[in-house]
Amino acid sequence: MPLKIYGIRESTCTSRVLTVLAEKGVTDYEFITMGRADMKAPEHLARQPFGKIPAIDDDGFVLSESRAICKYLAKKYAGQGTKLIPDDDDLKGYGLFEQACSYEASYFNHPAESIGFEKLFKGAHGKGPADEELVAQYKSQLEDTLKIYDVILAKHAYLAGDQVSLADLFHLPYGALAKEVGFQTLFDPYPNVKRWFESLEARESWKSVPSIMAFFKRLREAKEEAKE
Ligand SMILES: N[C@@H](CCC(=O)N[C@@H](CS)C(=O)NCC(=O)O)C(=O)O
Missing domain, CATH: 3.40.30.10 (Glutaredoxin)
Structure with a gap:
């Protein structure tokens, strides 16, 4: 099956x-x-x-x-495509990989997802306009994270080392969304972060996935059509 x-x-x-x-x-x-x-x-x-x-x-x-x-x-699917996770016998590689996964879950996801919630999901689900004070707080939290990411990414190309891994890809959905909803230049002050995130966004895998913005655009159009 x-x-x-x-x-x-x-x-x-x-x-x-x-x-x-x-x-x-x-x-x-x-x-x-x-x-x-x-x-x-x-x-x-x-x-x-x-x-x-x-x-x-x-x-x-x-x-x-x-x-x-x-x-x-x-x-x-370890035997095919991009290697995205360290081998089972690479103990130190595994530690560094899990550390990078934890950075994303602990310091990046919450502020980035919350910006997406305030600026896109809230309105789309009829829960009112974005609370701009909260948005500013989440943006500032995200900037604190990006400052530290910039130091890490000055040492190696990706968060867990010089090879891309899942830990990097995990940032794509909410990082791209935060840019889309009004923070297009969010990563620009951090040259290593900017280089890193642009390289992730340029991957064919990510480009093959339909955008969340297109989904909400379709939803809005369908609602407007239903009203007419
Ligand atoms: N931590 C979960 C989050 C799952 C989640 O929140 N999914 C959203 C879509 S991105 C959802 O199902 N939303 C519908 C709802 O909450 O009713 C994961 O990474 O899978």
């Missing part, structure tokens, strides 16, 4: 997984597009107890949480 991916292609967390599949050259999978009601249905809650996307079903093995799915796929 082929690998099944449950998600919305343009959603930030699903795009993280699709980017990894593209890096690995995996095309043999079934994509199941989920609506909001599908996410809360009992059969999906069995895959993702929090009622979120994405989730996968790999021949009966069920897994959720985009970063865990990416790590699983990087190991499952």
Whole structure:
């Protein structure tokens, strides 16, 4: 049975997984597009107890949480495409890789995702306008992180060393979104971060994934059409 991916292609967390599949050259999978009601249905809650996307079903093995799915796929398809995770016997490489994954989860994701929430998701879900005071706070938190990233990325090309890894790719969905919603020049004051992020955005894998902005544009157009 082929690998099944449950998600919305343009959603930030699903795009993280699709980017990894593209890096690995995996095309043999079934994509199941989920609506909001599908996410809360009992059969999906069995895959993702929090009622979120994405989730996968790999021949009966069920897994959720985009970063865990990416790590699983990087190991499952270790023999093909870009090497995105250190070998099992590379203990120090593994430590550095997990350290970089933790940087993303601890210091980058929250402010970047929160900017996306305030500036895009909130309005799109009818939850009112962005709280610009909060946006400024998240931007400042993100800048604190980028300052430190700039020092790290002066020493090596990527966060875990000189090879790209999942830890770098994990930044793409919310980093790109933060730029799209009004902070196009966010990374510019940090030359090493700018070089690093632009190199990630230029990867064919990421360019093959549909943009979250296109999804919300379609949603807005559909709502406007329904009103007419
Ligand atoms: N930590 C989770 C986050 C999952 C998540 O928040 N997914 C969003 C889409 S990016 C979602 O399902 N939103 C719909 C909802 O919350 O109802 C992951 O990385 O998979």
